[in-house]
Amino acid sequence: MVLDNLGSSLKNTLGKIKNTLTVDRNLVEEVVKEIQKALLASDVNVRLVLELTKNIRRRAIEENNAELTKKEHLITIIYEELSKFLGDGEEFVLKEGQxxxxxxxxxxxxxxxxxxxxxxxxxxxxxxxxxxxxxxxxxxxxxxxxxxxxxxxxxxxxxxxxxxxxxxxxxxxxxxxxxxxxxxxxxxxxxxxxxxxxxxxxxxxxxxxxxxxxxxxxxxxxxxxxxxxxxxxxxxxxxxxxxxxxxxxxxxxxxxxxxxxxxxxxxxxxxxxxxxxxxxHSEKFVSQLLGMGDIETLLEKAKLAIDEKSAEKLQEKMMSGNFDLDDLREQMKAMGKMGSFSKVLGMIPGMGGLNIDKNMLGAQEEKMKYWNYAMDSMTKYERQHPNELSTSRIKRISDGSGTSIENIRELLKHFKQTKKMMNMFKDPSALEGMDENSMQDPQAMQKMMKKMGMGKQMKQMMKRGR
Ligand SMILES: Nc1nc2c(ncn2[C@@H]2O[C@H](COP(=O)(O)OP(=O)(O)O)[C@@H](O)[C@H]2O)c(=O)[nH]1
Ligand SMILES: [Mg+2]
The missing domain is CATH 3.40.50.300 (P-loop containing nucleotide triphosphate hydrolases)
Known part of the structure; x- marks a missing residue:
């Protein structure tokens, strides 16, 4: 079949990427060379080969996709550039009329x-x-x-x-x-x-x-x-x-x-x-050519709003006991990306069954918006040491951010509660008395916890629960 050779060469190259330890300039260079060789051997025009690989090289070096590992990102770039080379990715449809x-x-x-x-x-x-x-x-x-x-x-x-x-x-x-x-x-x-x-x-x-x-x-x-x-x-x-x-x-x-x-x-x-x-369909064709049944999963992942890497970092931070307001903000952001607050709340054990007032939730989201403004007006030191926020500092932050003092106090209260919860996760014995029935949907919860940066701990908890 046509392009079989190209396909297997490209598959080899992708295999190399998958097996490599680190994606660096050298690897990108090597990959680019291999793709060039494969395309030229398949009679693709020289000028186009150079253009195509130039794009791959440039993107691989310049771009970053927080949702993907470097390897996944490189593979995605190759896939995207090849697809683009073959067309607009849109299938043919008839026009109106004759x-x-x-x-x-x-x-x-x-x-x-x-x-x-x-x-x-x-x-x-x-x-x-x-x-x-x-x-x-x-x-x-x-x-x-x-x-x-x-x-x-x-x-x-x-x-x-x-x-x-x-x-x-x-x-x-x-x-x-x-x-x-x-x-x-x-x-x-x-x-x-x-x-x-x-x-x-x-x-x-x-x-x-x-x-x-x-x-x-x-x-x-x-x-x-x-x-x-x-x-x-x-x-x-x-x-x-x-x-x-x-x-x-x-x-x-x-x-x-x-x-x-x-x-x-x-x-x-x-x-x-x-x-x-x-x-x-250029994208399907390239997926086939590259032999990537899982390319779609990869692309979906690329689009995923949750940054798994930063979630992991967040998790480490939380567990280290150094959880500060910057981390809280990260966590709030991650939750925001997961959809509306009510959806997130629905996944929390014990909360799903509650009939929560929609207006109340809206108000909570609104509150979080002001919390963000307030945090913007804090110095980095203040965000790292929220306990040291004196009344006069709170007043200054309130003036600077246009949020009420009440609002800032609420934020600090929320922060303390969250930190307390973090410590609970750190010491699972604190959870022993937890009512099993409150685990409404363990899977959903696990997923949420993972996205909030609490994956490992959740898994351990689940194991203990069994
Ligand atoms: N194997 C194969 N042969 C094809 C294909 N399309 C056309 N042909 C053959 O190519 C030859 C020329 O096709 P034809 O339609 O007469 O070409 P035209 O001169 O451009 O009209 C014929 O023998 C066709 O059977 C194809 O997709 N696969
Ligand atoms: Mg003819």
Whole structure:
């Protein structure tokens, strides 16, 4: 299968990342080199390879994703850059009203076959479809399409006696109005020439298609670039169809072409039969290529608002007995990211069953907002030593932050209570008398505790409870 080699090379590289101890510049450099080698060996255009790997290198060095380990981040970057290289990540959808899709490309690339495949594809989606042959060059081109259309039950138009594509199209223009999707199969040439492009540009002006798909085989090597450039200069290519993905071609040329054409791959042909056809999704394709069934989990994780690393740090801090207002703020932030306060509260043992007044919760959230303002107005020393906050200091903070003295006192009370709770976790014997029934949803609680930075302790507690 096309790109098998690229796939296994990339998989090797990712394996190396997974097994490495530290992600540093050297590793990034090594990984970039390997990806370059793999892409070049697959016929991907040199300039594009350099561009792609430059992005990977830059992002790997500059960017940070607190939600991911460095390894995970590097893998995600590689995945994202490869996906971007192949398109916009969006699947093809029909436009409003009638869709006219023009297929262009050199001879033998699979335009006519693709016309049939697209015909079935849209017919299966309850569209009224017509195919029209405007290929006046290839002998029996119309006959080929007609037979194909018959076998799939799709109407086909064409006229072998006419030698001008525009005349053929004009002849049937009225008939074609009644279809949802009209697929225009155009002529190719053995090699790229001005005449072909001009002919197609003329046809394009007449048809005014909603889409122009550039069709090319996965076995086209470096010349794919030139083709793409030439077509792109004269036509607006809106999508690429790569055929013969089932073959032994290296695939990289065709993949480079879509980048040059500045159009995403929309469909791929994976065999000669009409059903050997797939809508293309760059992200799914790259996941497959990289053999990462778990890439989605990784991406989800990347989006997760909870910063596990800082949660761990927070946990350490809490357990060290040095819990201060900065840590409280971190904890509040983590809770805020987990969703509304009421949801968080619902997960706390003993609280879930309570019928808590929604207004009260809203008020609590509001309060926390002011607590944050107050903490902003404190010096670092004050946040680290909240016990030393004298009345005069509290007054100064209140004035500076626009929060009431009452509010600040409440914050300090909350801080003391939280710290007390921390100490309780530190000394699990304090929890021994805890009512089992109050553990409403141990799993949910565990999850929450983990996110709040209390994972390990929770696990220990659960074990003891068993
Ligand atoms: N293996 C394979 N062969 C294909 C695929 N698409 C087209 N072909 C074959 O490629 C050849 C040329 O296809 P055709 O549609 O006539 O190309 P056109 O000249 O661009 O219209 C035919 O033998 C097709 O059967 C594909 O996805 N896989
Ligand atoms: Mg053809």
């Amino acid at each position: 869709n006219k899709i023009m297929l262009v490309g050199l001879y033998g690339q699979g335009k006519t076959t693709t016309a049939g495949k697209l015909g079935v594809y849209f017919k299966n989606r309850s569209k009224k479809v017509a195919l029209i042959s405007t290929d006046t060059w290839r002998p029996a081109a119309y006959e080929q399409l007609r037979v194909l259309g018959e076998s799939i039950g799709v109407d086909v138009y064409g006229d072998e006696t006419l030698k001008d594509p525009n005349k053929i199209y004009s002849k049937f223009e009225k008939d074609l109005e009644k279809y949802d999707v009209v697929i225009i199969d155009s002529a190719g040439r053995d090699s790229l020439n001005e005449e072909l492009v001009e002919e197609i540009a003329n046809l394009r002006d007449l048809v005014n298609p909603s889409d122009v798909f550039f069709v090319l085989g996965a076995d086209v090597g470096q010349t794919a670039q030139k083709q793409a450039e030439m077509f792109k200069d004269q036509l607006e290519i809106s999508g690429v169809v790569i055929t013969k993905m089932d073959g032994t071609g290296k695939g990289g040329g065709a993949l480079s072409a879509c980048s040059t054409a500045e159009a995403p791959v929309r469909f791929i042909g994976v065999g000669e039969k009409i059903e050997d056809f797939e809508r293309f």
